[in-house]
Amino acid sequence: VTALNPTTLPIENGFPLAAALAEQLGETPLLINDAQAAAWAESRLGAGQGTRAMAFITVSTGIGGGLVIDGRVQTGRQGLAGHIGHVVADPAGPQCGCGRRGCIERLASGTALSVIATERLCRPMTAVDVFNTAAAGEAIAQQIIDKAAQLLGRTIVDCVALLDVDRVVIGGGVGLAPGFLALVRSQIALEPLFYHRPLLAAQLGADAGLIGAALLRHDEKFHQKIVVDD
Numbered sequence: 001v002t003a004l005n006p007t008t009l010p011i012e013n014g015f016p017l018a019a020a021l022a023e024q025l026g027e028t029p030l031l032i033n034d035a036q037a038a039a040w041a042e043s044r045l046g047a048g049q050g051t052r053a054m055a056f057i058t059v060s061t062g063i064g065g066g067l068v069i070d071g072r073v074q075t076g077r078q079g080l081a082g083h084i085g086h087v088v089a090d091p092a093g094p095q096c097g098c099g100r101r102g103c104i105e106r107l108a109s110g111t112a113l114s115v116i117a118t119e120r121l122c123r124p125m126t127a128v129d130v131f132n133t134a135a136a137g138e139a140i141a142q143q144i145i146d147k148a149a150q151l152l153g154r155t156i157v158d159c160v161a162l163l164d165v166d167r168v169v170i171g172g173g174v175g176l177a178p179g180f181l182a183l184v185r186s187q188i189a190l191e192p193l194f195y196h197r198p199l200l201a202a203q204l205g206a207d208a209g210l211i212g213a214a215l216l217r218h219d220e221k222f223h224q225k226i227v228v229d230d
C-alpha cells in the first residue's frame with residue numbers, strides 16, 4: 001500500500017498491509033481505497049441507487065473520490081481511479097502532498113480551509129471554526145468557503161465532462177456542512193446546462209467505506225487487480 005498524499009494518510013511507501021493483516025487475521029483481506037468503497041456503498045444502498053454511472057466525492061480532511069460505472073466500482077491499474085482530490089484546480093496553487101501543484105484537495109478540503117483561514121485571519125482555525133465563524137457573520141471566513149465551493153463545483157463539472165456521470169454524491173464533514181452543498185450547486189448552475197447533474201448528499205455517513213468494503217468482500221464479481229509492476 002502506498003498513500004498518494006502522505007500528509008493525509010501517513011503510511012510507509014509500499015508497506016505490505018495485506019500481508020500484515022493476513023498474518024493478524026488468518027485470512028486474506030480485501031484492500032480497497034476508502035472513498036472507492038464508500039462510492040460502492042452509496043451506489044448500492046445510498047444516494048447513488050439507480051444510477052448507471054455515478055461519482056462519489058468526500059470532502060473531509062482530504063478530498064477523496066470513487067467511481068461506479070456500469071455496475072462496477074472502478075479501481076484502475078494502480079488503484080488510482082476516482083482520486084478526484086488530485087485534479088488540479090489552480091496550476092499556480094500551493095504544493096500538494098502528492099507532488100503536484102494546486103490540487104483541489106490542497107484548496108478545498110477541511111485541511112485546506114484550516115490552513116487558508118489560519119493564514120488570512122492570523123489565528124489558529126480548524127475547518128469547523130471556519131464554518132462557525134462564517135455563520136457568525138465573518139466575511140473572510142465566508143469568502144474562503146465560497147472559493148472552495150467554486151473550485152469544487154468546477155472540478156465536478158470537469159468530472160461530468162470526462163465521464164458523463166448521471167449523478168454526483170457528496171459526503172464528508174465539509175461536503176455535508178450546513179449550506180456547503182447549496183453553494184457548490186449554485187456554482188455548477190453558472191456552467192452550461194449540458195453539464196448539470198443532480199448533486200446529492202451521501203446517505204450512509206462515516207461508515208460508508210466500511211459498508212462498501214463489506215459488500216465488496218462478498219461480491220464475487222469484484223476482482224481487484226492492482227498491478228504494481230509490468
Ligand SMILES: [Zn+2]
Binds near residue numbers: 097098105
Ligand atoms: Zn495532489
